[in-house]
Amino acid sequence: MKTKNILIPTDFSLDSLKAIPALLQQQPGQKFNITLVNFLGLSDSISELLMLSRRSREYEYVTQEFLNECTRLSREYSAQIEHLTTEFFYGNTVAVFKNYLEAREINQVARLKDHAYAKLTPLSYEPGTLLERSKCQVINLNPYVKPQPVKVKALHTEDELELQQV
Template structure:
């Protein structure tokens, strides 16, 4: 079973990668963790209340959860799709987060939809590039081949061009 870490801004297009990843790992069960990273506050009172905070979940639109449920219904190999928030900025904290969530690989930053949600948002690519886990990419070879075949000239067009 693979657990794939996906840095996200929780936009609906950030879920587009799942179907391609399911095709790539068609014989494996998959867990997806969509994560947004925040710097840790310096305020002691905020740190004490951190476990009770839920205002970050306001950044996740209802449509995101609805689309997650649709994907789970369409793709039987998807075991779970979770949303998490990471608070911190050190590699040790980040590695502990990855280990606690049994993350086996990270989606390539080029394949992610990520923008800052607020001024405390952290660029996760700084952490993911140094954590030592394998980076996976969404392969779109099938799509490219299909598009090329569909756009290929017909025999009549090729003959007409030759004359």
């Protein structure tokens, strides 16, 4: 089975990572290269554009807690996740986004239903419109909720059972 390259929009919150187990649960047995991407528009400043390739300022928004959770998910789902990376997409046009998808050989985009992406910077934006206009296949996922053990109330206590046996 061929490994799928999946893009998952993120705001680097732990809630946005719920898309990963939801995707893996929806497509069991499939292997994935997952790219978590935050969307940033380009600045009008020529000096910022010249320094774009050397930017690391945005990576300050990727918390250690987020990275630890990514590592945990990679280990827990190692049978399905081959690579898990984080990136920033710089741009806001469909043509640039299509080039980005093609360069990374992205097969699908997976996103959480009704997830409100937090703006990390003044240039951050919600990727919904760009995804729709790019005509890339989008999988809408319900957030994964880890099943909780069911508590069962006993009908009888141990003492009552002993009395009934006598």
